[in-house]
Amino acid sequence: MDVEAIDHVNLHIPEDGVDEAVAFYRDGLGLELENLDLFEAGEKPFFSVRLAPAHVVHVQPDPAFEPPSSSNFDHLAVTVSGDAESLKAELDAAGIEVDRELDPLGATGTNPAVYVTDPFGYTLELKVA
Known part of the structure; x- marks a missing residue:
């Protein structure tokens, strides 16, 4: 498998x-x-967040939703363009709090990243390319 x-x-x-x-x-x-x-019309059980041309996150409301915990989810990492300072300024302007900053190793190497949490407890790593 490739x-x-x-x-x-x-x-x-x-x-x-x-x-x-x-x-x-x-x-x-x-x-x-x-x-x-389509979701609002009842034709799909979820809607999607487009991350990049070939990547989406399906978001599905669930009556049995349980917030993520460290035992069942850690984070979703995405690569973003720009620099860390501009990214932090953009997040601040949108009222999104930065939880922490690191220089983690990932699939594309070691780069600065900021971590934010969505309203449901999911952590997003926004890794600068």
Whole structure:
């Protein structure tokens, strides 16, 4: 098997968390949402957050949602363009608090990263390319 890339990740959120998800991912992080209209029309059980041309996060409201814990989820890491200072300024302007900063080793090497938490407890590592 020759894996080329991660296609998507599924994240469950509280059943009443759609507005918070839209506010965080679209309005705060500036990411494009897809199929929100189909979700709202009851035609899809989830909507998607477009991370990059070939990568999405499916966001699915779940009446049995349990917030992530260190025993069942750590974080989702994404590579972002720019520099750490500009990224932190952008997050601050959007009202998104930086939890911590590191220079972690990942698939693309060691680069500065900032960590933020979405409204549902999922940690995102925003790693500068």
